[in-house]
Amino acid sequence: MIRVNNFYSKKDVGYAHVRDGKMCPMMRANRDYRMLINMPSEKVDMGFLKELLRLTRFEHALMLAAAVFIGETVVLRSVPQLSSMIILSLLVPIFSEMGSFALNDYLDIETDRLNKKKERPLVKGTISPWFALWFSVVSLSSSVLLSYFINTNAFLIALVFNLLAIAYNWKLKDLPLVGNIYIGLSMAIPFIFGNFVISDKISMLAIALALIGFVAGLAREIVKSAQDMEGDMKARGSKTLPVVIGKRPALAMASLLYILFIPLSISPFVLGLWISPLPACMIGIGDGLILMIVYNLITKPEDSYGFARNASLAAFAIGLVGILLSAI
Numbered sequence: 001m002i003r004v005n006n007f008y009s010k011k012d013v014g015y016a017h018v019r020d021g022k023m024c025p026m027m028r029a030n031r032d033y034r035m036l037i038n039m040p041s042e043k044v045d046m047g048f049l050k051e052l053l054r055l056t057r058f059e060h061a062l063m064l065a066a067a068v069f070i071g072e073t074v075v076l077r078s079v080p081q082l083s084s085m086i087i088l089s090l091l092v093p094i095f096s097e098m099g100s101f102a103l104n105d106y107l108d109i110e111t112d113r114l115n116k117k118k119e120r121p122l123v124k125g126t127i128s129p130w131f132a133l134w135f136s137v138v139s140l141s142s143s144v145l146l147s148y149f150i151n152t153n154a155f156l157i158a159l160v161f162n163l164l165a166i167a168y169n170w171k172l173k174d175l176p177l178v179g180n181i182y183i184g185l186s187m188a189i190p191f192i193f194g195n196f197v198i199s200d201k202i203s204m205l206a207i208a209l210a211l212i213g214f215v216a217g218l219a220r221e222i223v224k225s226a227q228d229m230e231g232d233m234k235a236r237g238s239k240t241l242p243v244v245i246g247k248r249p250a251l252a253m254a255s256l257l258y259i260l261f262i263p264l265s266i267s268p269f270v271l272g273l274w275i276s277p278l279p280a281c282m283i284g285i286g287d288g289l290i291l292m293i294v295y296n297l298i299t300k301p302e303d304s305y306g307f308a309r310n311a312s313l314a315a316f317a318i319g320l321v322g323i324l325l326s327a328i
Contacts (some may be wrong), residue, residue, distance in 0.1 A: 051121040055105055055132060056098035056139075063317060064093035064190045067213065070320055071194020073327045074205045074273065080198065085150055089197040092147045092158050093190055098141030100165040100186075106132040107169050108235075115231030140165065153196035161189055174238040176245075180221040187217030187316075208267040209323065213316070215264060219257035220312045223297070226250050227305035251301050255294045258312070262287045265319055273326050282322030289315035 062271035068089055072080045080086050105112065105122050106129050112120045121127040140162045156303060164172075172177035188210035195206035225232070225240040226247045233239035242250040265283055269275045289311045296304035 019077065048126075051124075051126045052135075054119070055102055055127055056135075057101045058098065059183045059313075060101070061094040061097035063313070063320070064097050064187075065090040066317075066320055066324075067187075067190035068093055068194040068197070068207075070324050070327065071191035071206050071209065072198050073194075073324060074209065074268070075198045075203050077193050077327060079328050087199065088146050088150050089154065089194065090141050090149070091153070093193070095139045095143035095146065096158065096162055096165065099136045099141075099143065099162070100169065102132045102139065103136035103166065103169045106136060111228070111231045111235035113231075114235050115228050150197055151285045153200070155192060157189060157193050157196065161186065172230070174236055176241045177238055180218055180225060180241060183221035184214040184218030185215075188214035189209055204271050205268055205273060208264075208271055212261065212264045212267070212319075213317070215257050215261050216312060216316050219261065220253040220309055222250055222257070223305060223308045223312075226254075226301075227309075248301065251297050254308075255297050258290050258294050258297075261290055269326070273323070275326050279322035279326040282318050282325070285318035286315040286322070289318070 035104055069080075069086075072086065072089065079207045088308060105120055109122050109129060112123050117123060120134055122129055144155070144158050144162050147155045165186070168179055168182045172182055191206045191213060192202070192207040195203050226242040227242065229242045229247060232240055233243055241253075293304070293311050293315075296307055
């Protein structure tokens, strides 16, 4: 068995239908499927799994599942018991996020190449586009199907947002601000979803958390749009916010949203969530990271894209843990 780039070469037995040195798309998808379920090499097993996690941005999926769990916890004011319904409620956002990112990379291969995102599995060729598409369809469908067994509200939320995920990846991301707003909503809805898993009535705490998620997600996505502006224009003809108003005004808008995030981060406590020194410290760390992002976006915007996106994700995660500790 010969390996190239951590995976199989065309001399692998699975490449029997190779014509003129090229393998048909369906054969590539079949190869990836076989690699996922029946790998003869432990090293290749782990290599493919690592690439799959990178394709689906699994850390984002875990964060959304955590947001659902926090939404459930703040409504109950205690940690929910681990029932089948709670497990299903955590799997719904995981499958949704994984499917959405796989579809995103499938549709954005050329854009990612132009933006020199060489770490992306489809750009590197470590996962085939057909497998990414197949995985996306299965994941998004699973998300909707699992939500059906929770309750009607959960099912409707999952159905609408998975359809929006498809629309976003296909077209909405190319429209000024519309795509950014969708991403903000996708970071807000897990708290509302978690609320409705537990109760038919909406909680003000869940709304406050959703607003925090929306502002953080919108700001982060505007920064991403600025970072990807050239590639988006060339590959997709996108009319994103930075294309329409310019990079600096778009980054200024993102900075204002990040500043708004800071007072919003204490709103759950104003609404009655109990606070202790440790959660307060974690919220403070998160807000400190946000201030660093704003400073960098103002002083050296072109060099701050990666830091802004990573630090905002870290700030949001740290803040979520602080809120979770306050709710239990």
